[in-house]
Amino acid sequence: MTRIACLLTPSDPARPTLLRVALAHSPRVEDAGAGRVYLDASGLEGLFGDEPRLAARLRAAAAAAGVESSVGIAESRIAALAAARLGPGVLVVEPGGDAAYLAPAPLSLLDLPEATATRLSRWGLRTLGELAALPTAGLFERLGGDGVRLQRLARGEDPRPLVSWRPAPLFEESAVCEWGLETLEPVVERLRELAARVCARLGAAGLAADCFEWTCRLGDGRVHEGALTPAVPITDADSVGGLLRLALEARPPRGVVEALTFRARPVRVAPAQESLTDRSRPAPRRLTATLNRLVALVGADAIGAPALLDTHRPDAIALAPYPSPLRGEGRVRGGDRRDTRDASPTLALRRLRPPVPASVTLASGRPVAVRSGRLTGRIVAGVGPWRVSGEWWGPRPWLLDEWDVELADGTLCRLAHDGSAWRLEGIYD
């Protein structure tokens, strides 16, 4: 029988502390993110007593480490989480009682995607018990395998084993030079040896490093420190050795070196294709080189992933770093996108940046002709004005009257009047 404990804290930055507390009590610990840590509580009676005592001990250990937390123990992760979140601080769900305990709990415990949550809400479901009571076949027809998985969770059935967490290994090597190294060449050679060992360990762990650091203890007690940051994460010892030599020649230690330490900051290099069914992505090394060349070509401020700013100001955009560190898990605004299968094709606007000043002829308050550096012609149809305004409470208020117009040659464009002048904002295409 599996028993799982959940350590929950409202402060997610304190999660590493909780992980250390959990690892001190159980060899199998899962980092679930969002202030949650699960641990395998099976078979710990001989060490810490029964489950209420274990739960109390976990909470006390977290408090001693400066983290306010709550603890729940149950047979499934979801029930343990519910016990930690909804309980008085320490709560143990008796074996076999997960389904009954979960029945009145809210659906939000399942961390549902927004679309699924909306759908279940439209069905009138509020609690896990209501979801658990639905006919499984009907649920499968409507939500697919995901619906069945959610229902099993609602019933306290969680077949997924814990994903073990391990603290990050320390990639560091040291050497003591008994006779002291007075010239640069032997210092470089000893550091290259240490770098080769560190790189071999990185490679064995399937990692690379984006920063290498070294420390030299000098004979007079001073410390010489240095670091190098390669353009892309690497594990190649020869490359690291070459960069190391250049860095030390540029800035050598001033004194006799008695001890050396070399360490690497490990990073996981994402594979070009995460899984068999995923589409391939640019390999990080090639992508970094390409992005660097593009930056040299167009400038750093002209390349990135577009992001919409949280304002109604027209063309309020920013450039976010690419590739996105979110990797599709959380989205910048604009992620509220439609399902492309059901979406009708959307008419695109081509922006003119900056907007082109225009001279507009009016008749009865409506534009009838436009003349600008990009477009000139008679207006045969148009709608407006659509008044948009905002930020009147701040230092940069804005107000525009927008018109969508069709020119005699068929061009569809957007004109705007900011109270003093007309401008051509974009062309529909």
Added chain:
Amino acid sequence: MAIPIESSPPPGWEREGIDGLLGLFPPGRLSEIVGPRSSGGSSLLLALIARITASGGQVAFVDGMDALDPASAAAAGADLSALLWVKCGGRLRVALSAADLLVRCPGFALVVLDLDELGPMPPSAHVRLQRAVEGGDTILIARSARHREGSPASLVLATRRLAPRWMGLRPLTRLAGLRSEISIFRARPHSLSPLGRGQGEGLKGEGWRWTLDWTL
């Protein structure tokens, strides 16, 4: 207990609709979309970007005139975090160089070179880009207002404006969208396989037309 009343029909693949059109672009080849202003070319590009990013692909958009409207892209369903936008500030040579760099970086499902009124691109650039993209899985699409004779593009789609769609009678109340026609101006062999036709049949697909309603 709630009684579920919704059912989820399987997504349909419309052979004669936009899905069939978007399936035409051949990987590892240069394709072109040509057409005048307000003929739906940019909308077609955004629809393709939306489908590729929705399936997890990465897209690079080389923007010759800095004309991309991210709000339109998001409205079309594109995942903006999977889109690399390179703004070239109206410089043709910079745009061509950027596209050349990107098609040589494997892993992008789609590279768009949007030249609009900067184009058409020089013949030498055509050949260079075609050579660069060959042998990979990247779809390379150049968008320009005019087509240049002798281009090595495997697929050339021509867009034509039919009519805007307005809401309301006189007076009109709102621009609802645009109806445009997309036709295959040129199709070399192997570029029509997604429809199951045209494999090795030369120019048989030329003249196929799609009428699409773009909604604002």
